[in-house]
Amino acid sequence: MNNAFALVDCNNFYCSCERAFNAALHNKPVLVLSNNDGCVVARSNEARALGIRMGQPAFECRELIEQHAIQVFSSNYSLYADMSDRVMKTLATFTSRLEVYSIDEAFLDVSHVGAEHLLDYGRQIRETVWQCTGIPVSVGLATTKTLSKIATEVVKQNPPSQGVLNLTHYSEAELDELLDSIALKDVWGIGPRYTNRLQASRNIFTAKNLKDADEHWIRKRFSVMVQRTVLELRGIACIPLETEPKPKKGIMTAKSFGRPVESLAELEEAVATYTARAVEKLRNQESAACCISVFLTTNPFQHDAPQYANSLSRMLPFPTSFTPDFLNVALDLVRSMYQPGFRYKKAGVCISKIVSQEVLQADLFGDYSLEREYKKARLMAMVDFINRWWGQNTIFFGAQGIGQEWKMRQERRSPRFTTQWGEILVVRT
DNA sequence: TCTGGGGTCCTAGGACCC
């Protein structure tokens, strides 16, 4: 049986989540901003048509926003994560061979569907997701992941396709013609650096050119990754479906502040908050870790202000997932990096050397008390339980502070319709 | 005034060992 993949990609996902709960937003230009209301991370087709770019700083769009009454939202991650979960659960009803690739995309193995039914199958996926979640999706069907990526890109530019495109029955000539219309930079796995190098060295400008390139030369001058992309464009599947999410090897929590921060006390609060969050993520994936790094930076865009950036890491004696153990080290690190007289803009925490909690128990020795570690684990489990049940930060560590005036701005966040009872949608008749 | 926050994998080169 031939391989067949479906890539299901939510259209303008964050904007669509906002629209799903606010009918007044339909057919209007909508923007969603990054943390701190910094730059554009999602835009509706109407906003795109007005010339607003992905990643553009929000302050640059101010005039357009006013002129065209664009609806602007701060990121509402609780809402998007929950909506994503609903979409993925819906997709899981179509196949058990599902790879959740990102918050708004999933690959499905659809090899079990007969070639003549594939297009219908894609349409059915699209309609079901729309009915169950109110999120519009595009579906690309092809023999490799890379080609299915291209199919969804084409779908989005091409309204008559009605959201589904099946490349599996294309003849070689038809496929070549399509690939020749795809710019190199739009191929999955080819970023700006590779685009420049490929253009400059071998006149490779389109997906078709890359498909025809000498695979061995590519391997030598670039990497196996690019070689795989070449093969995938030729219809040879080399990037497998990954149905099991792998535990993360590094966990980072980093955020810029709502305003510049100058005092050590506030930096300590921020670093403690990010540390607590990172270790919580660590426990969620049932891991432990023994390395933490902390970094601080001033605002790199403020060219005339004095700049400072530093990062330090330290090992813990053995892997743990006990927040206070990490807090002690993190606070120590931030104190030794802190230099007065700077306006700090961002801080972050990164946890690495991650191992599974199960492995941990097997090879412990030395200054280690199983009983003590067991008590710590019980305490953390209780904290997590309370915060899951009553909402994030119902209980937290004193070092995180209570004012948190440095916190990021989210001036236009919509209600967390699906995850907070107090913010549930009210329908008035 | 205002410019995001996560992740992944690969490769080259150095340290170290025998």
Next chain:
DNA sequence: TCTGGGGTCCTAGGACCC
């Protein structure tokens, strides 16, 4: 006129993704 060679492990940096 001359100073081994091969293997492994680790890390930093570079590239990519959403």
